[in-house]
Amino acid sequence: MNKNIKWHQTAVTKHDRELLKNHKGLILWFTGLSGSGKSTIANALEKKLYEKKIHTYLLDGDNIRYGINNNLGFSLEDRKENIRRLTEIGKLFVDAGIVVCVASISPFKDDRDAARNKFKDEQFIEIYVKCSIEECEKRDPKGLYKKARTGEIKEFTGVSQQYEEPVNPEIIVDTTNQSLENSVEQIMLFIQKRLHFRKER
Numbered sequence: 001m002n003k004n005i006k007w008h009q010t011a012v013t014k015h016d017r018e019l020l021k022n023h024k025g026l027i028l029w030f031t032g033l034s035g036s037g038k039s040t041i042a043n044a045l046e047k048k049l050y051e052k053k054i055h056t057y058l059l060d061g062d063n064i065r066y067g068i069n070n071n072l073g074f075s076l077e078d079r080k081e082n083i084r085r086l087t088e089i090g091k092l093f094v095d096a097g098i099v100v101c102v103a104s105i106s107p108f109k110d111d112r113d114a115a116r117n118k119f120k121d122e123q124f125i126e127i128y129v130k131c132s133i134e135e136c137e138k139r140d141p142k143g144l145y146k147k148a149r150t151g152e153i154k155e156f157t158g159v160s161q162q163y164e165e166p167v168n169p170e171i172i173v174d175t176t177n178q179s180l181e182n183s184v185e186q187i188m189l190f191i192q193k194r195l196h197f198r199k200e201r
């Protein structure tokens with residue numbers, strides 16, 4: 001950190017912005033294997049929240065890799081940097097009073113914990129999108145597992161690189177056994193209390 005750089009407090013605060021929107025800013029961090037259902041669930045959840053007039057934004061790992069992260073690959077260091085940038089972008093969105101969904105494989109516990117540590121406890125919600133590798137490979141929505149098995153794609157999560165399961169996530173949705181609607185409902189129920197201001201008596 002350059003010692004000649006100083007943090008500027010803004011005149012309009014996060015709390016002011018949250019009051020304007022009538023809900024709090026949160027970060028919902030979806031982690032899981034490729035094809036587990038992160039994007040599908042995050043999209044369906046975002047639609048539900050939008051209908052309830054909650055301001056959201058979805059940072060999808062794939063999409064962010066088109067732009068700000070287009071210089072990163074899938075080595076351990078690059079994934080760490082990918083998560084660090086997603087975290088910093090997510091922080092800006094939370095500060096703007098928005099409910100930000102991050103959908104990224106984020107396979108390593110240390111990187112996910114580093115993300116968590118950048119937020120207050122009540123702001124960060126880790127959602128493990130659990131799905132067996134066999135089921136993900138059967139779905140193979142982008143044909144990537146096939147390429148990983150032939151060696152065309154290297155360092156592929158679950159095939160040639162590790163995925164460390166979350167130890168104590170706030171939410172686990174098991175997409176091998178539960179429906180999309182059920183997963184969205186489960187997340188909606190969990191975030192209710194974190195989303196809204198407590199009513200004055």
Ligand SMILES: Nc1ncnc2c1ncn2[C@@H]1O[C@H](COP(=O)(O)OS(=O)(=O)O)[C@@H](OP(=O)(O)O)[C@H]1O
Binds near residue numbers: 034038107153
């Ligand atoms: N080697 C390798 N391993 C895993 N995934 C790969 C790889 N190469 C390309 N892809 C595609 O990139 C998407 C994962 O990007 P993420 O930013 O979520 O990855 S990470 O969080 O940095 O691990 C991932 O998206 P999802 O399938 O939506 O998870 C893939 O489409």
Ligand SMILES: Nc1ncnc2c1ncn2[C@@H]1O[C@H](COP(=O)(O)OP(=O)(O)O)[C@@H](O)[C@H]1O
Binds near residue numbers: 180
């Ligand atoms: N119960 C379920 N929940 C979420 N997705 C499911 C479920 N059952 C099947 N799918 C399918 O699995 C695929 C998941 O793909 P995607 O959402 O892109 O995963 P990820 O973002 O984790 O790579 C989609 O084609 C989706 O329709």
